[in-house]
Amino acid sequence: MTYFDSKVISNTPLTDEIYVLVAERHGADANAGQFFMLKAWDNELTLMRPISIFKAEEETLHFMYRVVGRGTRKLAELKAGDTISLLGSLGTGYPIAQMKGRVALVGGGLGIPPLCQTAKELTAHGVQTDVYLGYRDVLFAVEEFEPHSANIFVSTEKGDEGYRGFITDLLKPEQYDAVFTCGPEVMMRKVAAMCAAQHVPCWCSMEHRMACGIGACLGCSIRTADGMKRVCKDGPVFPANILFQENQ
Amino acid sequence: MTYFDSKVISNTPLTDEIYVLVAERHGADANAGQFFMLKAWDNELTLMRPISIFKAEEETLHFMYRVVGRGTRKLAELKAGDTISLLGSLGTGYPIAQMKGRVALVGGGLGIPPLCQTAKELTAHGVQTDVYLGYRDVLFAVEEFEPHSANIFVSTEKGDEGYRGFITDLLKPEQYDAVFTCGPEVMMRKVAAMCAAQHVPCWCSMEHRMACGIGACLGCSIRTADGMKRVCKDGPVFPANILFQENQ
Amino acid sequence: MNLSTTINGVLFKNPVVAASGTFGFGEEYNELYDVSCLGGISSKGLTWIPKDGNEGIRVYETASGMMNSVGLQNPGVRAFVEEGAAKMRRFNTVLIANMGGSCIDDYVAGAELLSSADIDMLELNISCPNVKSGGMAFGLKADVAHEVVAAVRAVCTKPLIVKLSPNAENIVEMALACEAAGADSLSLVNTFQALAIDIHQRRPVFRNTYAGLSGAAIKPIALRMVHSVCKQVKVPVFGIGGITTAEDVLEFIMAGATAVQVGTANFSDPLAGQRIVRDLEALCDKEGISSWDEIRGCI
Amino acid sequence: MNLSTTINGVLFKNPVVAASGTFGFGEEYNELYDVSCLGGISSKGLTWIPKDGNEGIRVYETASGMMNSVGLQNPGVRAFVEEGAAKMRRFNTVLIANMGGSCIDDYVAGAELLSSADIDMLELNISCPNVKSGGMAFGLKADVAHEVVAAVRAVCTKPLIVKLSPNAENIVEMALACEAAGADSLSLVNTFQALAIDIHQRRPVFRNTYAGLSGAAIKPIALRMVHSVCKQVKVPVFGIGGITTAEDVLEFIMAGATAVQVGTANFSDPLAGQRIVRDLEALCDKEGISSWDEIRGCI
Numbered sequence A, B: 001m002t003y004f005d006s007k008v009i010s011n012t013p014l015t016d017e018i019y020v021l022v023a024e025r026h027g028a029d030a031n032a033g034q035f036f037m038l039k040a041w042d043n044e045l046t047l048m049r050p051i052s053i054f055k056a057e058e059e060t061l062h063f064m065y066r067v068v069g070r071g072t073r074k075l076a077e078l079k080a081g082d083t084i085s086l087l088g089s090l091g092t093g094y095p096i097a098q099m100k101g102r103v104a105l106v107g108g109g110l111g112i113p114p115l116c117q118t119a120k121e122l123t124a125h126g127v128q129t130d131v132y133l134g135y136r137d138v139l140f141a142v143e144e145f146e147p148h149s150a151n152i153f154v155s156t157e158k159g160d161e162g163y164r165g166f167i168t169d170l171l172k173p174e175q176y177d178a179v180f181t182c183g184p185e186v187m188m189r190k191v192a193a194m195c196a197a198q199h200v201p202c203w204c205s206m207e208h209r210m211a212c213g214i215g216a217c218l219g220c221s222i223r224t225a226d227g228m229k230r231v232c233k234d235g236p237v238f239p240a241n242i243l244f245q246e247n248q
Numbered sequence C, D: 001m002n003l004s005t006t007i008n009g010v011l012f013k014n015p016v017v018a019a020s021g022t023f024g025f026g027e028e029y030n031e032l033y034d035v036s037c038l039g040g041i042s043s044k045g046l047t048w049i050p051k052d053g054n055e056g057i058r059v060y061e062t063a064s065g066m067m068n069s070v071g072l073q074n075p076g077v078r079a080f081v082e083e084g085a086a087k088m089r090r091f092n093t094v095l096i097a098n099m100g101g102s103c104i105d106d107y108v109a110g111a112e113l114l115s116s117a118d119i120d121m122l123e124l125n126i127s128c129p130n131v132k133s134g135g136m137a138f139g140l141k142a143d144v145a146h147e148v149v150a151a152v153r154a155v156c157t158k159p160l161i162v163k164l165s166p167n168a169e170n171i172v173e174m175a176l177a178c179e180a181a182g183a184d185s186l187s188l189v190n191t192f193q194a195l196a197i198d199i200h201q202r203r204p205v206f207r208n209t210y211a212g213l214s215g216a217a218i219k220p221i222a223l224r225m226v227h228s229v230c231k232q233v234k235v236p237v238f239g240i241g242g243i244t245t246a247e248d249v250l251e252f253i254m255a256g257a258t259a260v261q262v263g264t265a266n267f268s269d270p271l272a273g274q275r276i277v278r279d280l281e282a283l284c285d286k287e288g289i290s291s292w293d294e295i296r297g298c299i
């Protein structure tokens, strides 16, 4: 973990509200499912903003984010050559090293970007990776998964593209040795329940408001079957079986 | 007086810390000695910043400012094409219309820019205008006065350029029908005292911290021989004889 | 939705009122927009004896806020009654005369005279130092506040708003005391006592050492105070403190306020009053709010 | 200049202390910089009984500040004494154990046990709700605070800092009561009780409705409180509230503080502690300050 100023290499809108920010890596660690705290202001905002690693390249870090409020709006104003402060990498990501066989990645909305780095690392680790991507209407980042996935399934709520309905309709957990999921909590709960029913291990990536991002303030603690856990340090990725009471 | 968003046309450093900002005028009023409140941020700072009219052209407003704190630092970051909010023109400027004969303008430091528009208006009004410009070390804006001045006198504290010493050493108020001054209060007090001794009318431009800039909050009131006065509305230009007690 | 609201029998076309001391008597801002679009205007604080206000720096920027020590510079109640009120009346909006004071006699004299003036409501600012009790503000202790409010109530024939200081020892007790003494409504909060130091000069920025903090910085505290007061009193409340957006207005109304006042935001955005009124209409539609009763005090 | 300062016989290499609850037990920030560069570290608030803290949202950003409702999640005094203290001792800096509680017995039990631990000072946080008197915090009324401080004083063998809440009815009376009850030093302020509302959901952001406001927004109020307390008490004071820069540190020291604590700024800038210490050295030189005594309480 380091805190450093990094130069913005590009900051490109993918859709109206989704951007990809590429910044210098400066040798920082970066593992699938981890995140960075980002800051692109002086005193205007009090807290840094947590954004997952979308892709970690040799010299660059890629973040994909949706503009939802003041912080992400500030991020969207960044131009190549601007400076951004990065704190990371942070947290506990997906357990790539202990995987084997076949793994399904199930992402929804802005839960999709972190699965890109995850697919890459799983594939590099020799695991067959199937990807399930659920969108509301507009697709993004699908092509990023192509080099790193055996199969890619896509859904949109109204069927604008791909399957019409929820991505979980397409998932058969019993085909996999493990399922990793990231996205809206309702989706992850559903995935976790399906996996629990089939006794397939499942990991989920949680979101929570954060202050320090490094485990010091206990601002992001959540209750789990294994006691209070810090999303920023003990997570954001947790085994599903400690998370959702209905499956415990 | 209007409040409008204006496009930045240019924002050029003159020295390390002094910039000239040119922005669209949008038909706003602008008279010598008046000022605008500027804002180039959303919520980062609470108050707008008062800056004098350096030059008012047909389509543009020019402001010359020194970077001294957070607000002026934000101004310095503006680039052509950016948007700035302007409130103005504000306040009571120099009494150009009632002038005749010869007028001396005595400026010090960042009191110099507003005298540029003043020289221009006086000259247009048929008044012979002599300009006395006092600098610490580095000169700026001298050439801006050339089209609008009969004589230009320059001083620097250590004699790097022009006369060595204070600009007030060069002034002979008795040669003029009136003296307008703008700059550090010690300088203006000196000018006012010299004018009072010679019974030459003198006007000074005051600075005070401001909140509203339009006369509503009484945040900028100063005590004068003529009662409490709002620098933003009744001033910033006042007749010297109501200002400094030692000359009353 | 119809944004109007009624307080003490006075109809406000919307709940957005310009806060005392930040809006003069409305004249200057009326050069920028038609201030009749506001629900009301609370005048610059008036005192029985005209005042020149404080010397030295009077306003100072802080993080998301500002401090002021204007010191109630004003032409006095009499001048206002003779001239100012009629000028303000040109604006088609609720006129609130805000009055400060430093002893009960002056408050009473002012309230009597203002009762005869063409104003809609009187707002009694009890945050000022009480010269007769050693400079301790009326606004700190509930029993002292009760005394001044009761005295003013006895002579005041206009609806009486009492404006509370957030420096009160116990804001709820203070509110209850003012209500018991006859306040028709309450407004809160005034500025927080604060300090800034000029480290280069090694002295306070303000001549009086302390000055009043306002602006977005204080909003979360002000909102808490409005909420706890609204839970306890029956009279309507004007919520004040750092209101900058229509969203902020809804927060205060959900906390229990019937109307709000906007102060420092006028400086950050000279069109703030107009903007907030406009945005409020759109926001209520977006949030599916069909009447103030539906959300007032809903939390 | 030599930045060191001594409080209650404890030598601080500089007056910059990490504030309780924002810095854990120092471990995490030590991965970013050597936390031994700090004057001291005040631990996460400990309670006699381990606590899980509050449910729901715990931190929320506000204008130039933040609100928190962590709810004193901590492993309990015993676990700290058995493990945490030794881990913190690896850092070459003053160790302050911060302790909260909700009844006097727990405070006393905690203070007794902590007195046996390898810590330098005990900081008693009296802002927590007092379960035995209906949730009213110890930190509001001077007489209640006197009782708990006296009880802790009786068993505590470490230098005792009492940390005051800015919600106290009268911060000066509160400070005097704590001093009289045996506090060796005071620290102020803790967070301001505040409210935020989620207007879409029409409910408070925090489960407990109110939460604590901190950060730059509160600095001017905190500085005023530190100043008025320092004018009245004889014991040394740690100034706290929105400190973000070395300039802020000088403001608090000129207001009378002997040292300061930095909280929320650690979140805005994870290197804040280190940066402030470094800048402080340069700033003192620039301002021609040759000793803390020269400027402490100079206004």
Ligand SMILES: Cc1cc2nc3c(=O)[nH]c(=O)nc-3n(C[C@H](O)[C@H](O)[C@H](O)COP(=O)(O)OP(=O)(O)OC[C@H]3O[C@@H](n4cnc5c(N)ncnc54)[C@H](O)[C@@H]3O)c2cc1C
Residues within 6 Å of the ligand: A035, A047, A048, A049, A050, A051, A052, A053, A064, A065, A066, A067, A068, A069, A070, A071, A072, A073, A110, A113, A114, A206, A207, A208, A209, A210, A236, D060, D061
């Ligand atoms: C571990 C983690 C990884 C994330 N990765 C991504 C990502 O890769 N791409 C992406 O678009 N978003 C991601 N998010 C969500 C992202 O952090 C928020 O959308 C962002 O902080 C919103 O900031 P804002 O200022 O625009 O919104 P505002 O609502 O104005 O923010 C106000 C405050 O709330 C916090 N906040 C608001 N929404 C969230 C949220 N959903 N989660 C956590 N804090 C929130 C902000 O950080 C800030 O402190 C992630 C969140 C977490 C916790």
Ligand SMILES: Cc1cc2nc3c(=O)[nH]c(=O)nc-3n(C[C@H](O)[C@H](O)[C@H](O)COP(=O)(O)OP(=O)(O)OC[C@H]3O[C@@H](n4cnc5c(N)ncnc54)[C@H](O)[C@@H]3O)c2cc1C
Residues within 6 Å of the ligand: B035, B047, B048, B049, B050, B051, B052, B053, B064, B065, B066, B067, B068, B069, B070, B071, B072, B073, B110, B113, B114, B206, B207, B208, B209, B210, B236, C060, C061
């Ligand atoms: C009528 C008028 C005309 C001015 N014209 C010019 C000009 O043409 N060029 C120029 O360089 N400067 C001018 N100034 C001074 C300029 O307003 C300040 O330098 C500027 O506001 C500093 O802002 P800051 O945020 O950089 O500094 P900070 O010190 O961070 O500002 C903090 C606060 O103090 C106020 N403030 C600080 N210094 C001054 C000051 N000297 N006068 C008034 N308020 C101050 C700021 O407006 C702000 O509210 C003028 C001031 C006034 C009152």
Ligand SMILES: Cc1cc2nc3c(=O)[nH]c(=O)nc-3n(C[C@H](O)[C@H](O)[C@H](O)COP(=O)(O)O)c2cc1C
Residues within 6 Å of the ligand: B211, B217, B219, C019, C020, C021, C022, C044, C045, C046, C068, C070, C072, C098, C100, C125, C163, C189, C190, C191, C213, C214, C215, C216, C218, C240, C241, C242, C243, C261, C262, C263, C264, C265
């Ligand atoms: C410059 C200034 C002058 C003020 N003068 C008065 C006053 O005369 N009487 C009064 O009751 N309140 C006065 N106030 C307080 C405001 O009316 C309001 O209560 C306070 O500023 C908090 O609201 P805000 O955060 O929206 O500014 C003044 C505030 C400011 C900033």
Ligand SMILES: Cc1cc2nc3c(=O)[nH]c(=O)nc-3n(C[C@H](O)[C@H](O)[C@H](O)COP(=O)(O)O)c2cc1C
Residues within 6 Å of the ligand: A211, A217, A219, D019, D020, D021, D022, D044, D045, D046, D068, D070, D072, D098, D100, D125, D163, D189, D190, D191, D213, D214, D215, D216, D218, D240, D241, D242, D243, D261, D262, D263, D264, D265
């Ligand atoms: C997330 C968070 C947790 C805190 N926890 C504690 C605590 O356990 N004990 C305590 O005495 N103060 C606690 N505080 C208060 C801080 O120590 C400090 O008094 C307050 O935040 C004001 O300082 P600041 O503005 O620099 O943050 C906490 C503050 C924050 C922001």
Ligand code: FES
Residues within 6 Å of the ligand: A209, A210, A211, A212, A213, A214, A215, A216, A217, A218, A219, A220, A221, A230, A231, A232, A233
């Ligand atoms: S955000 Fe501080 S512990 Fe997780």
Ligand code: FES
Residues within 6 Å of the ligand: B209, B210, B211, B212, B213, B214, B215, B216, B217, B218, B219, B220, B221, B230, B231, B232, B233
């Ligand atoms: S700045 Fe408001 S009256 Fe001058």
